[in-house]
Amino acid sequence: MSKIPYPTTKFLKVKCTSCNNEQIVFDSAKIVVKCNVCSEDLTQPRGGKAKIIGEIL
Ligand SMILES: [Zn+2]
Structure with missing residues (x-):
């Protein structure tokens, strides 16, 4: 049984600490x-x- 490596990349919504801009x-x-x-x-x-x-966030 072969297992394909699964990418664990996730998207995060992050709020900038200086201008409060929200960015993925x-x-x-x-x-x-x-x-x-x-x-x-x-x-x-x-x-x-x-x-x-x-x-x-
Ligand atoms: Zn900013």
């Missing part, structure tokens, strides 16, 4: 995701899982 981000983003409004970092890549900086 991947929880396994491998790049820094920036706020579309104020360019504040919303996630930072950290081994497989992204570190979410903003508030998760």
Whole structure:
């Protein structure tokens, strides 16, 4: 029985801590995701899982 690796990527809605913009981000983003409004970092890549900086809604 072969098991296909299942991607555990999820979408998260994150609220920017500086301007309260709500934005959808991947929880396994491998790049820094920036706020579309104020360019504040919303996630930072950290081994497989992204570190979410903003508030998760
Ligand atoms: Zn912002």
